[in-house]
Amino acid sequence: MLDLGAALSAGANLVAIYGLVGLGFVIIYRASGVLNFAHGAMFALGGYIGFALCEATGMPMIAACPLVALIGGAIGWLFYRAVMPTLAGQPHWVPVLVTCACGFFILAGVIELVWTPASRDFLGELGFANTIIRLPLEIDLSTIQAALLVGLIVVELTILALYRYTRIGIQMKAAAHDHHLASFRGIDIHAVFALAWSIATAIAMLAGFAYSVDQRLDLHLVVIAIKAFPAAMVGGLEAIGGLILGALIVGMSEAFATVYIDPQIGELVPFALLLLILFTRPWGLFGRPQGALRV
Amino acid sequence: MIPVGLDGYRQDYRLLSSVRQGVAIVLIAAVVAWLPGVVSAQTLEILNRAAIAAIGAIGLNLLTGTCGLISIGHAGFLALGGMVAAILSQFPWLPFPAILACSAIAGGVVGIGVGLPALRLRGLYLVLSTLAFYYLFLYGVRVWQSHLSSVVALTGLSLPAPDLGIVQITSGRAWFYLLGAALAGVSLISLNLLRSRTGRAWLAIRDHELVAASMGIHAPYFKLVAFTISSAIAGFAGALLAYYNGTFSADFYTIELSIIYFAMIIIGGLGSIFGAILGALFVTAIPPLITAAVTTVGVPSAWQVAYVIPMEVVLYGLLIVLVLLFWPGGLIALWRRAHESLRTWPLGRAL
Secondary structure, three states, X not given: OHHHHHHHHHHHHHHHHHHHXXXXXXXXXXXXXXXXXXXXHHHHHHHHHHHHHHHHHOOOHHHHHHHHHHHHHHHHHHHHHHHHHHXXXXXXXXXXXXXXXXXXXXXXXXXXXXXXXXOEOHHHHHOOOOOEEEEXXXXXXXXXXXXXXXXXXXXHHHHHHHHHHOHHHHHHHHHHHOHHHHHHOOOOHHHHHHHHHHHHHHHHHHHHHHHHHHOOEOOHHHHHHHOHHHHHHHHOOOOOXXXXXXXXXXXXXXXXXXXXXOHHHXXXXXXXXXXXXXXXXXXXXXXXXXXXXXX | OOOOOOOOHHHHHOOOOOHHXXXXXXHHHHHHHHHHHHOOHHHHHHHHHHHHHHHHHHHHHHHHHHOOOOOOOHHHHHHHHHHHHHHHOXXXXXXXXXXXXXXXXXHHHHHHHHHHHHHOOOHHHHHHHHHHHHHHHHHHHHHHHHHHOHHHHHHOEEXXXXXXXXXXXXXXXXXXXXXXXXXXXHHHHHHHHHOOHHHHHHHHHHHOHHHHHHOOOOHHHHHHHHHXXXXXXXXXXXXXXXXXXXXXXXXXXOHHHHHHHHHHHHHHOOOOHHHHHHHHHHHHHHHHHHHHHHHHHOOOHHHXXXXXXXXXXXXXXXXXXXXXXXXXXXXXHHHHHHHHHHHOOOOOOOO
16 A cells, blocks of 8 residues: 555656746647747756855745746746747747757756756755655655645646637737737737747746745756656647546556556656657647647 | 750759769869868868768758758767767677668658658647657667666767777778768769659658659658658767767767757758758857867856857857748848859849
8 A cells, every 4th residue: 555655646746847837838739839948958047046145145935936937937938039030930849859959958958057057955954844644545645746636737728818818818829829829810910929938938937836845946847847758648739638547547647557567667758658648649648639630 | 033944854963964064073172082181180180070960961851951851859869879879889890881771761760750750740740759769769869778787877888989890980080081981972872862752752742742642753752761761860970979989878968969960951941961061060160169269268167158159059049040930041042142153144133
């Protein structure tokens, strides 16, 4: 029974992270048709910026959260405005390479330049309290992990509501569906896309901040975020509603394989699932087949 | 832009477009063969690494530049070639060329498997499937390596110097001629492919798959051929790389290495063999040039690790982004423009 508790708590943590990072992939892909490979580096950057804020001003973690989200939003907006409009009309692999270069080289390099590659321990260095909450079935979650899980559900519902009920959300849907038609109808599609990038980056950076406080802060965060690709694909790259289920499947399978079979096998599971879904249902469990054939 | 007119298929079939081009190639080959005598050992090292990179980049360029299939799993095939070479080099009775051939064959066979999703997936979905294959394979290699022995798990397998029977390849100079010959061979094979039915089919699939299919081109077959040949060349390059490094370790083949190879063909020029060679030379030469610049300026050695290496990484990224944003076509386009304005001087448009 101890194993089951360990697997479930590790899984819950992974589900929250894959869900929050994967949500960013989906929001950006839905809006602008770009797979953002720089998203993992944004996730890591959130941790580093939060760390710098807390260290410099001595503010509590809770106070740093909105600031990190704000900075994240600004960075996402700037990134879109600076790079993406120039790439309009280029083949679809150009944004892939540009975001790869920005994420794996420029952002990762800047992080190393400013903060050195050494691993940092938030809780030890800055002294935050992170008490363990014990749930039934011997699931142990730290406060932050629980907050991340709740955050995933809240953010997902907010985004769904945004798409359904607000003017800007409907504009986002329209721009994603057909950006020519949308711009004919007077929607400023670059503003809409920039907003999508901004929301996605803010979520990723906030999640990265919380995760690095909970675990540790170094560049392994970039790799963690790559494993959110499978979660987004299993749910459906264009289906925001399917994301939580995708994250649940991928995160829990990884955690169970890690605990019950072998930690190294656990690392493989997300990518094996990604291949499986690509071979069988490339549009994901909740997507529509047209989506996969569009690009 | 002055159209490049072909007066018939015969011109398309020819290996060289003019006698002048043939003379130019012979001259370039002569200069290259004379290089090891004059350049320093460090420069020779850069040239050797660039030659290996060029072979790998040509392989990727056939797949991405010519056939339009994107793969960011290229480092996985390099690792596969290196792994096969590292295992087979433990048997001293196996000749070096046979080991290289085995690496290439292994690359080709695995390439068929990795290419299978390409029959169904397009664009970004294909990128993700190559990414998944890359991670699966590299994790597999890492597990395999960690089970060998504790020393091997840390430092990797070591490979002996290649033995060609008559000569042992140990000096930088010997390596230079070996790699030069290999690069020339791979370039010739690729050129021949490009001017054959296969190459034309790839171009047609890249430009418009539906039209290609309606012209009677069996797209799935040619896509698989592209994957097979590209990964066979990558396996070959990976074996050479492992021999050149003298060791094989899974940690060397990062996802960044894949992106660097992609950057080579973008910076050099998509779809061109000469472009892939130029791009490989350019990208390989950047880090040593930065290091040389830093040494000339005189930076404290403590800064070397903390600032110079991350700066190199940032510069790489900036270069890729800037080329993509402002310089589509890469180095080869620049070369062609310069050539064209020279040919039409003084009436042609300026650069």
